[in-house]
Amino acid sequence: AQKVTQAQTEISVVEKEDVTLDCVYETRDTTYYLFWYKQPPSGELVFLIRRNSFDEQNEISGRYSWNFQKSTSSFNFTITASQVVDSAVYFCALSDTYNTDKLIFGTGTRLQVFP
């Protein structure tokens, strides 16, 4: 069965701190995709990144970086030099490629960045 675990329910940091949001997944599939979505206070779901299971290269996009480690089934997300605008709920999600096209979401991590 597929499952996504985000053990951190809430994280609080002060602006300019670095913060890492953890994501651990379970799947029996050898080919799958992982996603991160941001949900700001306004409620919409904003796509941040997708990564396929064959590409373990870490990715950096500005202050955001993602660390995909197949050996530990983790896909962690780091925000460097956090800003107040980063305050949101962040969801990690998993999708396999064969049986279904639905996304399985984790429970989300609420990040609060204080000035």
Added chain:
Amino acid sequence: EPEVTQTPSHQVTQMGQEVILRCVPISNHLYFYWYRQILGQKVEFLVSFYNNEISEKSEIFDDQFSVERPDGSNFTLKIRSTKLEDSAMYFCASRRARQGGEKLFFGSGTQLSVL
């Protein structure tokens, strides 16, 4: 960037009433979805729709729920007789192709409150 549009943003209804949530997916997309998020909980898959029929549905999507693409642009979710536990944020989503890694675009959601 193209957007998925949902209306209304908020809907309040009495228990037992029928509601229709509306969505306009991105115009060249072929696969359509409804997800929901009960307050403070994770985002859950409800149903996927392609070629004018349901391709997959979750256990949540019982006989009280139905989806329709009445014309070339709208995609609707109907709840026939609402229950208190249907109160949630409902997200419509669409994507161009079914492959698991294809980016899923979400609308900004309809907050449904059942009284």
